[in-house]
Amino acid sequence: MPRILHLGFGNFHRAHQAWYTELANRRAEAAAPWRITGVSMRRPDLRDALAPEGFAYTLAIRGRDGLDLERVTVHDEILVAAEDPEAVLRRIADPETRIVTLTVTEKGYHLDPRDGTLDLADPRIRADLEAERPQSAVGLLAHGLARRAGSGAGGLTVISCDNISGNGRKLRAAVARFAQAAGLEIGGTAGDRVTFPDTMVDRITPATTEELRASVAAATGRPEAAPVPTETFSEWIVEDDFASDRPAWDRVGAEIVADVAPFEARKLRLLNASHSFLAYAGLLAGHRYVQDAIADPALRAGVERLFDEAGATLAEEIRDTLPAYRAALLARFDVVEMKHELAQIAMDGSQKVPVRLLPIVRALRQRGLPAPQATTAIASWVAWLVRAAEKGRPVHDPAADGLLKIAGSRTGTPALCRALLEQVTQEPLPEDWIADLAGRTDRILEGKA
Ligand code: CS2
Numbered sequence: 001m002p003r004i005l006h007l008g009f010g011n012f013h014r015a016h017q018a019w020y021t022e023l024a025n026r027r028a029e030a031a032a033p034w035r036i037t038g039v040s041m042r043r044p045d046l047r048d049a050l051a052p053e054g055f056a057y058t059l060a061i062r063g064r065d066g067l068d069l070e071r072v073t074v075h076d077e078i079l080v081a082a083e084d085p086e087a088v089l090r091r092i093a094d095p096e097t098r099i100v101t102l103t104v105t106e107k108g109y110h111l112d113p114r115d116g117t118l119d120l121a122d123p124r125i126r127a128d129l130e131a132e133r134p135q136s137a138v139g140l141l142a143h144g145l146a147r148r149a150g151s152g153a154g155g156l157t158v159i160s161c162d163n164i165s166g167n168g169r170k171l172r173a174a175v176a177r178f179a180q181a182a183g184l185e186i187g188g189t190a191g192d193r194v195t196f197p198d199t200m201v202d203r204i205t206p207a208t209t210e211e212l213r214a215s216v217a218a219a220t221g222r223p224e225a226a227p228v229p230t231e232t233f234s235e236w237i238v239e240d241d242f243a244s245d246r247p248a249w250d251r252v253g254a255e256i257v258a259d260v261a262p263f264e265a266r267k268l269r270l271l272n273a274s275h276s277f278l279a280y281a282g283l284l285a286g287h288r289y290v291q292d293a294i295a296d297p298a299l300r301a302g303v304e305r306l307f308d309e310a311g312a313t314l315a316e317e318i319r320d321t322l323p324a325y326r327a328a329l330l331a332r333f334d335v336v337e338m339k340h341e342l343a344q345i346a347m348d349g350s351q352k353v354p355v356r357l358l359p360i361v362r363a364l365r366q367r368g369l370p371a372p373q374a375t376t377a378i379a380s381w382v383a384w385l386v387r388a389a390e391k392g393r394p395v396h397d398p399a400a401d402g403l404l405k406i407a408g409s410r411t412g413t414p415a416l417c418r419a420l421l422e423q424v425t426q427e428p429l430p431e432d433w434i435a436d437l438a439g440r441t442d443r444i445l446e447g448k449a
Contacts, residue, residue, distance in 0.1 A: 005088070007137045014059070014228045047079075056072065089140065095151075098157065107398045125178070129181055154244065163268060195241045197241040200237040202235040231338065266318055281293070287342060346396075
């Protein structure tokens, strides 16, 4: 039975890659169905909640015309990496496993946000470098690939499904760096090839709420512990670089292409960039959900300007798609029943700002153009951190301690902006841009923006 091992068994995986695999299995009736081993990285809660149902769950797909319920039944095993890393390593080395997918969020890669390489000074990575049984995704992959190498287990495709630009390439480099530092030999022979295609993934998937549990129970007539809310829209673009066979994903909507980069830039710089802007500016304006922020005329106008700026940085070949893409995005943000929490999107800004917003500023400045709205979006992040430091509010970010220390310092806004940005980029930060950023931050903090 062909198998996928998935690291990061959370709602996004359950709404996206698992759903494509479910549909592909239904399509390819004659072939052996693919099964997924889900791996929760830390907590057993979801495994325990889903075990009585044989790990099946309901996907609650919310569109303008109501709720559509689909059953997803592709998982037959859930492991918990923190409890039993050995079981995960065995599965990576298992010849049945043809594909490893990952949704561990940006911070789950332990990359240095300033240059996107594995951060060997990160405490989790340091601990894993000493351990026989690592717990991070990168450590598990390096050890698992070392076991697999030369075993004749066959080719393996490792697919990062997180919102990081060049996600496949960065993951490959991170695993190689870890292996080198740990003295592991992972280079497969011709028969044991391992590839890391780049991908663009897209489906808005909020957290499960009590309200969703109640509406799914009312519709199906039986209570369910962990249904997943999502939208009708879904997109998955994967680089054509497979070392193994794969489910018939391309027959159910996924696209396998030669170059993912233009799609990835469009998604990160339009969807994710405006999400982050709405999160910081929206929370500062007292909103709770994406739907409230996008209904605020000032914020909606800001999103439109951000779309203009981001659109101008994209490759020529994708520009024609922009009017329809932008209209679809606004409609997606507007679905009132989604209740997508801005606080969830605001998390991990130090990992998100450098891949979503800074590339817009960089690309426009390289052409001698200003990037006022992308700069305002970054200023919203800075202002939100300053407010959090003032109020002693916790910030969910792997770099929270350092960020809050800077945000709470009384060095003056330009120095504060520079110090914060230096946490997330190695690029030179020109004085005029820092002055502009600081001015925008002050106006937001004074309530004048
Ligand atoms: C969001 C994304 O939480 C966030 O930062 O911007 O998770 C977004 O909902 C997805 O990328 C949509 O595909």
